[in-house]
Amino acid sequence: MPAVKIISRVQALVLCAGLFLQTAHGEGLKAGVAGTNASPIATQLEPESVPGFQSVTRVVTSAGTNKFAFFAPRNFRIDASNPRKISLTSPDDMTFITVQMLPAFAKQTGTQKKKSLRENCRELLRAEHPGGKILSEFTRTAGDCSGPAFDLQWQVPAGGLQAARVAFIPTVAGLLEFKLSTKPDRFHAATYKFNNVLLSFRVSKNGKLEVVRLSNKL
Numbered sequence: 001m002p003a004v005k006i007i008s009r010v011q012a013l014v015l016c017a018g019l020f021l022q023t024a025h026g027e028g029l030k031a032g033v034a035g036t037n038a039s040p041i042a043t044q045l046e047p048e049s050v051p052g053f054q055s056v057t058r059v060v061t062s063a064g065t066n067k068f069a070f071f072a073p074r075n076f077r078i079d080a081s082n083p084r085k086i087s088l089t090s091p092d093d094m095t096f097i098t099v100q101m102l103p104a105f106a107k108q109t110g111t112q113k114k115k116s117l118r119e120n121c122r123e124l125l126r127a128e129h130p131g132g133k134i135l136s137e138f139t140r141t142a143g144d145c146s147g148p149a150f151d152l153q154w155q156v157p158a159g160g161l162q163a164a165r166v167a168f169i170p171t172v173a174g175l176l177e178f179k180l181s182t183k184p185d186r187f188h189a190a191t192y193k194f195n196n197v198l199l200s201f202r203v204s205k206n207g208k209l210e211v212v213r214l215s216n217k218l
Contacts, residue, residue, distance in 0.1 A: 041101060043080035058200075058211065059086060063101065065207040066173035068143065070099070071200040073193040088197075095182040095190045097197060102168070102175045118148040121168045129154040140167040142178065142201040153184065163187040165194060171203045 041063045049055030059078060060069045072078050072088050076097070079087040085100035105120045115123075118137070125134065132154030140149040149167040156162050163184040169176045180187075180194040202211050 041083055043086060045078060045080075059099075060209070061086065061099075061173075063173050066171075067204040067207065067209040068171065068173045068176070069200075069202050069209060069211055070142075070197050073097070073196065076193075090190075094186060095180070095193070097194055098177070098179045098181075099197070100177050100179075101173075102177050104175070117168065117170070121148050121166075122150065125150055125152060125166060131155060140169070140178075140198060142167070142169045142176075142198040143171060143203040145169050145171050145203070165191060167198065169201075172205065173203055 041061050043059060043061045046058040046060055047055050048058055054074055056074055057072045057078065058069055059072055059080070060067065061080075073090075075091050076088040077091075079089070082100075085098055088097040088099075090096070102124075105115075122134065122137075126132070129152065132152050135151045135153060138149050139146050147167060147169040149165065151163070151165050153161050153163050161184050163182060165180045165187075167178045169178065178194070178198060180190055182190045202209060204210075
């Protein structure tokens, strides 16, 4: 991958702050989600390794001129057949991590009170999991951008509980949803793999993607 110009952390934070404010007022991401709705994402897988360590796979996705990348957990199966979502599945089929583009939230007009990004995301989760319970709300960061995150549980039709952690990250590529789903007794251990996906996440600026290569040097 060709070398690219490194943007400063300050520039990235300013950009993310602007995107967060646009979404907080229900306006969506003008150059992100709106563009994503018009064209599907394209994904390629790039194995990467260093001597002495097991190889990992970098998932690189393009949405128009925007790109983002992250490392999939080792040994997880990767399914990029859905043009809006990338699915990662553990070898035992018990833990699932998805990364997907979300459409812009509907604009609010008239005398309606404008909803924040957190409020919109909370309502989305409650609609997807009726009867589910949100256990906690906090903030997560990926690629120098931050957004609301939630831990929740719901009853599955076959019986028992399903646990999830969902983070909504506004980026130049659009509003991304990172979701971990597994059984409650596996949830704590699975969050480490989920956090590694967030930590490895990188997003492009002006179509240029900077990634950190693996190294076995301290």
